[in-house]
Amino acid sequence: MRERLTKSDVEKIKAEIEYRKLTVRKEAIEAVKEARAQGDLSENFEYYAAKRDKNKNESRINYLERMLKTAEIVSDDSRADEVGMNNVVEIYFEDEDETETYKLVTSIRGNSLDNKISIESPLGKAVLGHKVGDRVKVKISDTAGYYVEIRKIEKNTDDTEDQIKSF
Known part of the structure; x- marks a missing residue:
């Protein structure tokens, strides 16, 4: 699956790489050299830990480079009166009679514990492009879903606090 990234996401990924x-x-290379110099590698925990850390770093670099090669660049622009990328949205859930606030982000920034939902999630897909007062069906499957109402939209272009997930 191709990741959908904004230009800001791409810049952050390039900076991390x-x-x-x-x-x-x-x-990491220096840590491996130092651990190797300690002698017998068969019982050298520092050596194995340094190798593991070095390999984790290389895996992360490969993962990010592969992500950039296959990514689809999406715009984070939206009209002033509609839900778009990086907007904070207040949503009323009819079934639970509750209101929640979420920020719409790309999938690599999604974090439900921090109320950041991906534009790839069912809720994100449903509300994207809609306006305040719109009642929208969130499709869970072909036969199941629920309704929400968009109560408020706050434009938020400052995404400096958003971190890209590390897997």
Whole structure:
């Protein structure tokens, strides 16, 4: 599956790759060298830990580079009166008679514990592009779903606090 990324996401990923290649990689290689110099590798925990950390860093670099190669760039622009990327949206859930506030983000920034929902999620897909007062059906499957109402939209272009998920 192709990740849907904004230009801001791409820049953050490129910055992380550069940091990992120029800083973390050098530190990891040095840690492996130091641990190897301690002698017998068969019982050298520091050596195995340093190798594991080095390999984790290389895996993360490969993952991010692969993500960039296959990514689909999406716009984070939207009209002033409709739900768009990086907007904070107040949503009324009819079935529970509750109101929740969420920020719509790309899938790599999604974090339900922090009320950041992906535009790929059923709720994100349903509300994207709608206006205040719209009643929208959130499809869970072909036969199941629920209704929500968009109560408020706040435009939020500052995404500096958003972090890209590390897997």
